[in-house]
Amino acid sequence: GNSVTQMEGPVTLSEEAFLTINCTYTATGYPSLFWYVQYPGEGLQLLLKATKADDKGSNKGFEATYRKETTSFHLEKGSVQVSDSAVYFCALSGSAGGTSYGKLTFGQGTILTVHP
């Protein structure tokens, strides 16, 4: 079945540091890929998405590129802020015709803490 693996956390950075959170996946067909963010006590917020190979999703300074050759979708941000402290989840949505169509498969989440 489909699976998503995120880098081990937690990640602790100083404000204005560069952020990378690694995400790799295993899936058949052509899944769509997503990054979600969860703040304490809240649900998941969609951060960005990519639906086909070489697509780059971007939002609020965060970027991720859908790399089919390396089955990766790493999240990056050039300069993090204290307000970026949250849990980040990489996820994939199975492609049409597969048993995972219609469901999201999530990575285990990465806790990011940014200090002033």
Next chain:
Amino acid sequence: KAGVTQTPRYLIKTRGQQVTLSCSPISGHRSVSWYQQTPGQGLQFLFEYFSETQRNKGNFPGRFSGRQFSNSRSEMNVSTLELGDSALYLCASSSERQGARYFGPGTRLTVT
């Protein structure tokens, strides 16, 4: 557009009882899916409904069930509650089955 709403936000139940959670999707969205979030297991898929039909189901016992109404609102039911059912239950809606999912704030269920 209003976001996904879930009611109630918090719930405390006793083992053996049953519970019903409600989800109202974003207007126009026909796909509603449910996820369970726990510290130990992370985010796990429960089921997905599209146009009132269950289209996909996760690996959960039959005590977990759901349905979708003609206005796309959805409910999930858990019968014979166990301590291990304590979790945050998240509902998500999307306009298509492979599209971006938009999540509600969740229902925090505590089973004592």
